[in-house]
Amino acid sequence: MPAFSVPNSCLFRFAVVLCFAALGLAGDPYVFYDLTVSYLTASPLGVKQKVIGVNGQFPGPILNVTTNWNVVANVKNDLDEPLLITWNGIQHRKNSWQDGVSGTNCPIPAGWNWTYQFQVKDQIGSFFYFPSLGFQRAAGGYGGITINNRDIIPLPFGFPDGDITLFISDWYIKSHKEMREDLENGVGLGSPDGVLFNGLGPYRYDNGLIPDGIPYSIVTVDPGKTYRLRVHNVGTSTSLNFRIQNHNLLLVETEGSYTVQQNYTSMDIHVGQSYSFLVTMDQNASSDYYIVASPRFVNSSDWTKAVGVAVLHYTNSQGPVAGPLPDLPNENDKFFSMSQAKSVRWNVSASAARPNPQGSFKYGDITVTDVYVILNRPAELIDGKWHTTLNGISYLAPTTPLKLAEQFNVPGVFKLDFPNRLMDRPAKVDTSVINGSYKAFVEIIFQNNDTTVQSYHLDGYAFFVVGMDYGLWTENSRSTYNKWDGVARCTTQVFPGAWTAILVFLDNAGIWNLRAQNLDSWYLGQEVYISVVNPEITDKNELSLPDNTIYCGALSPLQKDQAQRVNFSKGTPQFPRTVQTAVIAIVAAIIQTLMTR
Structure with a gap:
């Protein structure tokens, strides 16, 4: 009889710890996410409807990582139709297998899970993920991706006191399935029923337009501090003008590039775009302030109600915000937005994911x-x-x-x-x-x-x-x-x-x-x-077919029933085979030693 016995569960936990230790020695860190995509019931505009959430949240969680980290995201499809998640702006160097669009991946069937693995190689900045099939993004399913600088790469601005993500989006009460059916029948989307901030409807700035009882987004800040606001237009089809009453927006980054730092009173953010602003809370606290997202390039009175309004709340605020919204700038000047877009320029002296300047x-x-x-x-x-x-x-x-x-x-x-x-x-x-x-x-x-x-x-x-x-x-x-x-x-x-x-x-x-x-x-x-x-096809130039590939179409005969995977509590790791082999050998040897002592 051995001198002592080790329960199997303890052995398994010990093996997992050893796996992580071995992987830590193998190169850049790994981070693990479990993301369950499912329907939720919500009332963003006061009417109950089915939305798509991630891990029971609408919008979904933010993936907070650092340059060169390896991301392992185990996505479970709890919808009633196929699903793919795409990582908007992540470059997937040499690895289009992880892109999550119909041209590169078979859909994840309802009830299945699939594990994405990709590296945020030489990237920084503000991005988001969303479902790429069947108009599903119109119902939600999106969340943020924040890629932080490595410690050795300085920010080209003072480190902010806080980091805040805002999702702005036009919104329809119709389901995404009804909307896509309309399009197939030649019926346009029409004006949206509203504009959301982080999945919530507008603050009741006008009693005649906004029904009572709609929950709205509140951004709480400390006076005198500077915050980085990452703003993503995750909507269906509407360009939105973003502004904060009486506050300047210092633009510092867009979709992975540091920009020339310029102050704006508002910014037109078009569908799928992401911007980072530094906002200093330098106003008095006699009341709260409006945060507004208004439709751009529309000329119908039907759009009047489609304004997103959140509240900026100073911790020492003396009262609620009131009065008219800040004006939409240069509403009838079609050149204003284009001139603003041209003014967004690359900061060629700033380092990004590498020490060399962006402009090199x-x-x-x-x-x-x-x-x-x-x-x-x-x-x-x-x-x-x-x-x-x-x-x-x-x-x-x-x-x-x-x-x-x-x-x-x-x-x-x-x-x-x-x-x-x-x-x-x-x-x-x-x-x-x-x-x-x-x-x-x-x-x-x-x-x-x-x-x-x-x-x-x-x-x-x-x-x-x-x-x-x-x-x-x-x-x-x-x-x-x-x-x-x-x-x-x-x-x-x-x-x-x-x-x-x-x-x-x-x-x-x-x-x-x-x-x-x-x-x-x-x-x-x-x-x-x-x-x-690449004419020289090697693993160094393009990664090989993943072991967990889903097959469909002409390749359907290759697909087996979904294998049961070991869940390491934070996703399903799909490590490089050389690392897998080394880890398995180490763990097997140690467990064998423990079992025979």
Whole structure:
């Protein structure tokens, strides 16, 4: 009989501790999240409705990580339909397998879980996650991602006294399923029923407009202190003007880039965009103050009620906020918002995720190798169904994701023939992909022929916003480009009847989603994928197929029933095999020693 016995549960806990110890020696830290996506009942505008929450919260929790950390997120789908979570702005270096969009991943079936693992490699800043399928973001399912600097990289401003995340969004009482059905039948979204702050309705600033009893968001602050406010427009389709009564917004960062620090009284934040402001609480505390998010680029009286209002509350405030809301700036001046957008510039002297200055990447000196002029059009009938298009093509999502089809050489799933300009032919529905050359430097011009502001996002990259103007883009438009300090970000707005030009260096191998962030445009077909293949295929250039891959479409026979996974209380780790092997060997040896003593 051994000198002492160890209960199996203790052995297991001891093994887990050893696993974490071994992983800590293997490189950058790991952080684990369990995220359960499910329906909740809420009344953000005073009417009970079904929303999508994460871990019982609406909005979902904030993932707070640091540059180069490895994130392991075990996502459980408790909805009644398939789910994918995309990590808006996370670049997934060499790892488009974790992107969470239909072109790279099979959906997580209802009742299943899937574990994402990715590294926030060489990134800092403010981002968010959300469900990417079936118009689900219109019902919620989103949460924040904050990537902090490593200790050795200083902030280009004084360390703030607090960090506050605000989600602003247009909101409809209709369910996301009803909204997508309307779009399929040619019925537009119309004006929203309201605008939310962190999932809550407006403060009752006007008794005639706002019903009594609607819960609203309160941001509590200490006088004299400076806070970093991370503001994300996670809405469906509406550009929103963000402002705080009597307070300046010092812009310091947008989507992973530190900006030239400038004061604004308000900022137009378009769908899918994220900004960081420093706000100093330097006003008297005779009363609270309004925080407002108002729709932009609308001209209907139906939008009057669609104003989001939260309350800024000083801890020594002497009374509630009252009176009219602060005015929407330059409401009828279409050039105001564009001029403001052009004023957002890269801080080329600040270090970001690395010690070198952001501006050390001299994008203006690089020769452009490919040019795409991408034209969007409003919804139109194609073969009797409503579709939106980019360069006359409405994207058709295949049953076998593009990335899996490429991996297994499945024929006929997609074609590398997306045109670099609008072709003289009827619009069509097709699975057409951009053939991107590895390490090409690509110029993309978005030309907006719609009547509303459109936002476009590219997964896997930060691109440089170098120009925008009203009218049609021409070759001569390049003379207006900012080739020195155009901001690097992942989402840009394109104003109605205008163009926006970006430059992007295709150094991240994979298949990457280029999409409209406006859900109505995206749902009806405004997306395309860019295939970037590194000719030297190794694990150093692109990570291999994950062990936990879900299979669908032509590859469905490869799928087995979902395996039972050991839950380490904070997600399901999917570590590199070399690390797994070493850890298993160490743990097995120690347990064997304990069992035989």
